[in-house]
Amino acid sequence: ADYPSDWWKPADEQTAPKWEILPQSAKPGEVILSKRTELGVFSNLSKAPFTLDGISYASIEGLWQGMKYPDPTLANDERSKVTGWPNTRAQVYLMSSWESKTAGNVANQIYKDHNLKFITYFDRRFMYNDGKEGSQFHLELITRAIRAKVMQNPEIKALLLKTAGLNLKPDHQMSEDSLPSYKYHEILEKIRAELLKDKAL
Ligand SMILES: Nc1c(N[C@@H]2O[C@H](COP(=O)(O)O)[C@@H](O)[C@H]2O)[nH]c(=O)[nH]c1=O
Numbered sequence: 730a731d732y733p734s735d736w737w738k739p740a741d742e743q744t745a746p747k748w749e750i751l752p753q754s755a756k757p758g759e760v761i762l763s764k765r766t767e768l769g770v771f772s773n774l775s776k777a778p779f780t781l782d783g784i785s786y787a788s789i790e791g792l793w794q795g796m797k798y799p800d801p802t803l804a805n806d807e808r809s810k811v812t813g814w815p816n817t818r819a820q821v822y823l824m825s826s827w828e829s830k831t832a833g834n835v836a837n838q839i840y841k842d843h844n845l846k847f848i849t850y851f852d853r854r855f856m857y858n859d860g861k862e863g864s865q866f867h868l869e870l871i872t873r874a875i876r877a878k879v880m881q882n883p884e885i886k887a888l889l890l891k892t893a894g895l896n897l898k899p900d901h902q903m904s905e906d907s908l909p910s911y912k913y914h915e916i917l918e919k920i921r922a923e924l925l926k927d928k929a930l
Pocket residue numbers: 748772773774790793830833834837901911913
């Protein structure tokens with residue numbers, strides 16, 4: 730296949746942050762979903778509006794991190810008793826990029842300080858890092874969200890299909906035993922396979 734060479738365009742290693750995996754690190758048959766190239770749109774952080782279950786989000790990260798914030802529609806949300814939230818849940822839904830990541834980091838600290846464990850999606854309370862049913866629910870939800878992002882943004886869908894034949898890799902350090910919901914590159918490969926199967930029919 731004929732892929733744009735820009736997807737592998739070398740970036741300066743000296744000035745790159747240490748968490749980053751640069752485009753030139755791809756092995757044969759791989760491409761890095763680098764925020765330095767057009768493939769950065771596949772990052773959870775990228776601004777790519779979508780609607781899921783009737784709610785609009787600016788990015789996957791807006792949903793991911795928003796689930797940590799108190800939900801005013803829930804009757805007994807223990808998080809509502811805690812002060813110090815820098816934003817409302819609705820505001821985080823509409824964030825993207827480092828703004829949403831930062832909102833999540835602040836929430837992580839509040840969870841730690843107040844020994845909070847559960848996040849929520851509508852009336853479902855779960856621990857997304859439990860490695861059990863909470864993580865499974867989270868994976869299914871994030872997969873549905875990434876699918877909605879792809880299907881509702883035709884240019885993103887077209888770009889995903891253009892990567893057919895390449896293994897997708899994250900642009901930040903991630904351990905092999907990360908929970909599957911963190912492996913957005915694998916979720917995207919699965920969605921790409923679904924799209925290619927539909928096209929072949
Ligand atoms: N650390 C990092 C990203 N981490 C993102 O943060 C989310 C998980 O946050 P948490 O719930 O706090 O573990 C998830 O969407 C993951 O992809 N993303 C990036 O592009 N670049 C990074 O360097």
